[in-house]
Amino acid sequence: MRINKQWRLAARPQQLFKDTDFKWIEEPVPALADGQVLVRNVYLSLDPTNRVWASQDSYMPMVPLGEVMRGGTIGVVEESRDAGFAPADIVQGLLGWQLYASAPGAQLTKLPKGVPLTAFMGLLGHIGLTAYFGLIDIGQPKEGETLVVSAAAGAVGSLVGQIGKIKGCYVVGIAGSDEKCRWLKDELGYDAAINYRKEKILDALKRECPRGIDIYFDNVGGEILDAALALLNLRARIPLCGMISQYTATGPVAGPSNLARLIMTRSRIEGFLVTDYLPRAGEAIPQLLGWMQSGKLKFKVDVAEGLESAPRAINKLFEGTNTGKLVVKISEEP
Amino acid sequence: MRINKQWRLAARPQQLFKDTDFKWIEEPVPALADGQVLVRNVYLSLDPTNRVWASQDSYMPMVPLGEVMRGGTIGVVEESRDAGFAPADIVQGLLGWQLYASAPGAQLTKLPKGVPLTAFMGLLGHIGLTAYFGLIDIGQPKEGETLVVSAAAGAVGSLVGQIGKIKGCYVVGIAGSDEKCRWLKDELGYDAAINYRKEKILDALKRECPRGIDIYFDNVGGEILDAALALLNLRARIPLCGMISQYTATGPVAGPSNLARLIMTRSRIEGFLVTDYLPRAGEAIPQLLGWMQSGKLKFKVDVAEGLESAPRAINKLFEGTNTGKLVVKISEEP
Numbered sequence: 001m002r003i004n005k006q007w008r009l010a011a012r013p014q015q016l017f018k019d020t021d022f023k024w025i026e027e028p029v030p031a032l033a034d035g036q037v038l039v040r041n042v043y044l045s046l047d048p049t050n051r052v053w054a055s056q057d058s059y060m061p062m063v064p065l066g067e068v069m070r071g072g073t074i075g076v077v078e079e080s081r082d083a084g085f086a087p088a089d090i091v092q093g094l095l096g097w098q099l100y101a102s103a104p105g106a107q108l109t110k111l112p113k114g115v116p117l118t119a120f121m122g123l124l125g126h127i128g129l130t131a132y133f134g135l136i137d138i139g140q141p142k143e144g145e146t147l148v149v150s151a152a153a154g155a156v157g158s159l160v161g162q163i164g165k166i167k168g169c170y171v172v173g174i175a176g177s178d179e180k181c182r183w184l185k186d187e188l189g190y191d192a193a194i195n196y197r198k199e200k201i202l203d204a205l206k207r208e209c210p211r212g213i214d215i216y217f218d219n220v221g222g223e224i225l226d227a228a229l230a231l232l233n234l235r236a237r238i239p240l241c242g243m244i245s246q247y248t249a250t251g252p253v254a255g256p257s258n259l260a261r262l263i264m265t266r267s268r269i270e271g272f273l274v275t276d277y278l279p280r281a282g283e284a285i286p287q288l289l290g291w292m293q294s295g296k297l298k299f300k301v302d303v304a305e306g307l308e309s310a311p312r313a314i315n316k317l318f319e320g321t322n323t324g325k326l327v328v329k330i331s332e333e334p
Numbered sequence: 335m336r337i338n339k340q341w342r343l344a345a346r347p348q349q350l351f352k353d354t355d356f357k358w359i360e361e362p363v364p365a366l367a368d369g370q371v372l373v374r375n376v377y378l379s380l381d382p383t384n385r386v387w388a389s390q391d392s393y394m395p396m397v398p399l400g401e402v403m404r405g406g407t408i409g410v411v412e413e414s415r416d417a418g419f420a421p422a423d424i425v426q427g428l429l430g431w432q433l434y435a436s437a438p439g440a441q442l443t444k445l446p447k448g449v450p451l452t453a454f455m456g457l458l459g460h461i462g463l464t465a466y467f468g469l470i471d472i473g474q475p476k477e478g479e480t481l482v483v484s485a486a487a488g489a490v491g492s493l494v495g496q497i498g499k500i501k502g503c504y505v506v507g508i509a510g511s512d513e514k515c516r517w518l519k520d521e522l523g524y525d526a527a528i529n530y531r532k533e534k535i536l537d538a539l540k541r542e543c544p545r546g547i548d549i550y551f552d553n554v555g556g557e558i559l560d561a562a563l564a565l566l567n568l569r570a571r572i573p574l575c576g577m578i579s580q581y582t583a584t585g586p587v588a589g590p591s592n593l594a595r596l597i598m599t600r601s602r603i604e605g606f607l608v609t610d611y612l613p614r615a616g617e618a619i620p621q622l623l624g625w626m627q628s629g630k631l632k633f634k635v636d637v638a639e640g641l642e643s644a645p646r647a648i649n650k651l652f653e654g655t656n657t658g659k660l661v662v663k664i665s666e667e668p
Contacts, residue, residue, distance in 0.1 A: 058598050221593060243594040255589025259555060260577040262605030264392050269603045271596030 002029040002078075005307055006098040009063045012055050016315045021054070022069065022097075024308075029100045036102045037085045039075040041095055044307070044328040045121045046071070046314045047155075048244045059273055069097040069310075072126070074117050076334045085110070088334060092120055097310055099330055115289075117333060122155055122325035123288055123299045126274050130241060131159035132284040133277040135167075138239035138270050139215040143168035146209050148228055151219035152193065153180035154317075155325035156241060160217045161190050162297050169215070172208045174201070174224060176320040183323065188298055202227040212236075218269075220244050226256040236267040244318060300324025336363040336412075339641055341431040343397045346389050350649045355388070356403065356431075358642075363434045370436045371419045373409040375429055378641070378662040379455045380405070380648045381489075382578045393607055403431040403644075406460070408451050410668045419444070422668060426454055431644055433664055449623075451667060456489055456659035457622055457633045460608050464575060465493035466618040467611040469501075469551060472573035472604050477502030479548035480567075482539065484558050486527065487514035488651075489659035490575060494551045495524050496631050503549070506542045508535070508558060510654040517657065522632055536561040546570075552603075554578050560590040570601040578652060634658025 003026055010023040032038050052058050053070050063070045073096070077089040082105035085091070091108040095101035111120055122128060134156075141147060147164040151157040152173025161184065164171045173184040173193045181193035192208040194201065205213070205227050212233040218225055221243035228238070246253045262269065277284075291297035302322045304313035307330045316322040337360055344357040366372050386392050387404050397404050407430070411423040416439035419425070425442040429435035445454055456462060468490075469475060481498040485491040486507030495518065498505045507518040507527045515527035526542040528535065539547070539561050548570050550562040555577035562572070580587045596603065611618075625631035636656045638647035641664045650656040 225593075226589070240593065240596050243597065246594055253591050255560070255591050255593055257587050257589050259559075259574065259589055259603070260580060260605075262574050262603060263577065263607065264605070266604075266606050266610060268605070269593070269596060270600075271594075271598070271602070272600050273597065276600060 002100055003027070004029045004098055004100045006068050006096070007307065007310055008067060009054060009065055009069045011065070013051065016318055017051070017054070017311055019311055022311045030102075032079050032081050032102060034081050035104055037077055037082050037091070037105050037108060038079040039073075039091055039093070039095055039101050039103065039108070040078050041073040041075040041099055041101060041330045042333055043074045043118060043121055044071050044097060044310060044330055045073065045125075046304075046310065046317065046326040046328060047126075048242050048317050050314060051318065059275065070094060071097050072121070073101070073330070074111065074120055075101070075330075080105075090117065090334070092125070097307065099307060118301045118303075118325070118327060119292070119299065121327050122301065123159060123292055123297060124285060127155045127325055128159060128288045129277055129281055129284055130274040131156045131163060132288060133274065133280070134239045134241050134272055135160050135163050135215075135217060137277070138272050139217060139237050141167040141169050141215055144170070145214035146170045146172065146211055146233075147215045147217065148172045148174065148205065148209065148213050149217045149219070150174045150224050150228075151242070151244060151320075152184055152190070153177075153323050154219060157217070157219055158184070158188060158300065158324060159297065162188050163291075164215075165189050166291060166296055170211070172205070180323055183300075196224065202230060205231055215239070217241060218243075221246050222253065226258060229256055229258050229261045232261055232265045232267050234265050234267075236265055238267065238269040240269055240271040302326045304328045306330070336434055337361070338363045339433045340402050341641065341644055342401060343388060343399055343403050345399070347385065350652055351385070351388070351645055353645055356645045364436075366413050366415050366436060368415050369438055371411055371416050371425070371439050371442060372413040373407075373425055373427070373429055373435050373437065373442070374412050375407040375409040375433055375435060375664045376667055377408045377452060377455055378405050378431060378644060378664055379407065379459075380638075380644065380651065380660040380662060381460075382576050382651050384648060385652065393609065404428060405431050406455070407435070407664070408445065408454055409435070409664075414439075424451065424668070426459070431641065433641060452635045452637075452659070452661060453626070453633065455661050456635065457493060457626055457631060458619060461489045461659055462493060462622045463611055463615055463618055464608040465490045465497060466622060467608065467614070468573045468575050468606055469494050469497050469549075471611070472606050473549040473551060473571050475501040475503050475549055478504070480504045480506065480543050480545055481549045481551065482506045482508065482543065482547050482562055483551045483553070484508045484562075485553035485576070485578060485654075486518055486524070487657050488553060491551070491553055492518070492522060492634065492658060493631065496522050497625075498549075499523050499525075500625060500630055504545070506539070514657055517634075530558065536564060539565055549573070551575060552577075555580050556587065560592060563590055563592050563595045566595055566599045566601050568599050568601075570599055572601065572603040574603055574605040636660045638662045640664070 090111040147169040153175040184190040184193040194204040216228040481503040487509040518524040518527040528538040546567040553576040
């Protein structure tokens, strides 16, 4: 008999997640119902948006208290009562913070073999699509333009900068440690990198963006957005991908004080969600895969070991201590 | 011999304009040079952007101290040494806060007769083009959508709402007095109007926009923008036309605290300047004129008498006490 392990949401988080926001449950896995597929989760994706899911209704309803915490996973089929799936199939779905999950086949996507599984959590998954469509569709990069990326060593940011380089931009990354900055420049080919913890961001951006900013890909909001606004060129674009600086705030946060720059420069800020682009994934995935296979697009995974570690590991996103895509390894790859 | 009267800029304004920010000059008009046209100004346009011109470089360089204050005027040609202009021609130009101005003909636009002169300062001038292109191009109104307009009884705002009605929108105006609100509803056909001085703007918007906000045409920035963000529908548009609440601020102003709503709703804020649309004026003017002549588009002018009144009259814009387009009558219409 299989014993499931789960993290259920026990309280609405305030600021960072606390251990007491989750409850650890171990219980037998019930017999599989007709039409269902039993999946053993191997990797759990940890993303900034999880913090939103835990505390408020947004583009998805918030996770009800007492339910398994929502999360994207990749796993292996152990048992199937859906004709479309067989044991040993590798599948992806929103199967939650748990070792075993049952779901109807319609909620699962079968993954091809021969590509590292974690790539589907990043470059070839929602992360890659976010970076691709946010930059290409909303950012509209043109050769020779200056692209600034915040949270540049994060899962999305690290891809955005590399795609920007492929499109011929001058790319400046903003990250929170010298080590991350070195990685951006030495490994990912960023033209410049700024450690925002070490100097005034406006001064640093002025120095590193001598021709101003054409695209600011914003993952964080707050003070960095304010500084970027000050340096916008004419008809600049700000794809608004995330506001990680605000997800753990307890009250209203200060917004940018110089939105009037948008008028003077005829620029735009535009929010987007990757969910809207899923029907167009077929445009992006072959390119992302090709760039990965030719070495133009590198991708780092930050792996936390064991489902038990999830409640603490997720705070790395808000503390800025992860590099690349943060995942939890729940069980062994098949 | 003609005696000119001028307001020259004497100091950079802090907050509202003060009398001491200007210096009154009376001096003889010099003999007209070859290629120049001598214009007697009849109307001077007072606009929020004048405050920007007086204090900072922006889309135009700031007015140098000691120079005649920059301003748009309509006047009558008194003398011409440019073959394209003759006495009694009616012209428009950026001729400044003065009774007489000389300019090369290339800097003047000849106006047709038979339309009230002040219409060229509003509906058929930069104000009308601002309202038209800001709403149509950036706002992209669709039938049945909810359009909210701030500074709705102002020159631009009063046109935006009426054009919104022509395009089939449900139009909600925000203004600063009950009298203005009555004018918006009873005369201009707005569906609803909110006096922002009398109640909490977020509560009022919730009540008056039961189907949320699809377009927020922003003339003011600040707290009203924050409230509008909270009520955005999916794929909403915020044309950013002005930030009048901020032009007289002495330090950084608080920005909207909930820009993250742009992500959740996949919406955009986009700044624009009418100057970019001048080459496309021919698309807008015939429609604006037609709507005016058929009574669909009404237009109010708030006239201050005498050039002497300009330094005080302009503060009405920032105190919110004008209704419709604010102009100064400098001399008699021909």
